[in-house]
Amino acid sequence: xxxxxxxxxxxxxxxxxxxxxxxxxxxxxxxxxxxxxxxxxxxxxxxxxxxxxxxxxxxxxxxxxxxxxxxxxxxxxxxxxxxxxxxxxxxxxxxxxxxxxxxxxxxxxxxxxxxxxxxxxxxxxxxxxxxxxxxxxxxxxxxxxxxxxxxxxxxxxxxxxxxxxxxxxxxxxxxxxxxxxxxxxxxxxxxxxxxxxxxxxxxxxxxxxxxxxxxxxxxxxxxxxxxxxxxxxxxxxxxxxxxxxxxxxxx
Ligand code: MF3
Ligand code: CO
Ligand code: CO
Numbered sequence: 116x117x118x119x120x121x122x123x124x125x126x127x128x129x130x131x132x133x134x135x136x137x138x139x140x141x142x143x144x145x146x147x148x149x150x151x152x153x154x155x156x157x158x159x160x161x162x163x164x165x166x167x168x169x170x171x172x173x174x175x176x177x178x179x180x181x182x183x184x185x186x187x188x189x190x191x192x193x194x195x196x197x198x199x200x201x202x203x204x205x206x207x208x209x210x211x212x213x214x215x216x217x218x219x220x221x222x223x224x225x226x227x228x229x230x231x232x233x234x235x236x237x238x239x240x241x242x243x244x245x246x247x248x249x250x251x252x253x254x255x256x257x258x259x260x261x262x263x264x265x266x267x268x269x270x271x272x273x274x275x276x277x278x279x280x281x282x283x284x285x286x287x288x289x290x291x292x293x294x295x296x297x298x299x300x301x302x303x304x305x306x307x308x309x310x311x312x313x314x315x316x317x318x319x320x321x322x323x324x325x326x327x328x329x330x331x332x333x334x335x336x337x338x339x340x341x342x343x344x345x346x347x348x349x350x351x352x353x354x355x356x357x358x359x360x361x362x363x364x365x366x
Pocket of ligand 2: 222284285316318349
């Protein structure tokens with residue numbers, strides 16, 4: 116498993132791809148409304164991505180049939196947008212945008228609340244955001260992959276939430292998915308050592324109930340086994356000597 120270190124010119128292109136993905140996510144997130152079809156979100160992502168000169172990396176990836184993953188409530192990840200699925204007040208919905216721009220990829224997601232949501236739904240959403248940010252905060256040259264998972268589990272365990280183990284973050288760069296696999300559960304001090312110039316995603320899937328998941332017959336949609344709500348937030352980061360640069364954070 117070789118992990119490529121990005122050169123300055125490539126990091127510059129990662130910044131542009133990350134910014135494009137983040138801007139699309141922000142623009143689409145601002146348009147979410149109860150009553151909208153999840154296929155409408157797919158159309159918005161295609162239009163906005165193209166308007167920024169990018170291509171949706173997920174479209175056709177291993178046969179994925181849409182430009183964006185839209186994952187509502189008990190859907191953990193990889194939800195397929197549909198003409199027959201509508202957003203309803205009280206939903207929490209993750210929108211996961213990946214953009215290829217100038218040969219590099221930016222991958223980012225957020226979970227949005229539609230109208231007023233239950234205290235439990237709000238809690239899992241906020242815990243997922245904090246878990247993602249805790250993972251990002253320990254990244255620096257010399258840190259270990261296990262440090263990331265440990266930081267995420269610490270936040271979630273304290274709040275009584277679960278962390279999904281079957282899916283994780285990943286290396287990213289010239290392709291959307293590269294080595295290494297970035298587990299969201301880990302032991303501090305263990306695992307691969309991060310080096311300046313590596314690019315990875317951190318994207319914990321957090322459950323209100325038990326962390327077990329199940330894959331639906333469509334081959335993509337991942338749901339919680341117990342049907343409990345789940346939330347996810349994702350950033351793409353480039354490791355630096357002193358920390359990391361979050362390419363998908365808008366300032
Ligand atoms: N953007 C997703 C991730 O965070 C990729 C999903 S693969 C797809 O890694 F094919 F479902 F789009
Ligand atoms: Co990702
Ligand atoms: Co993603």
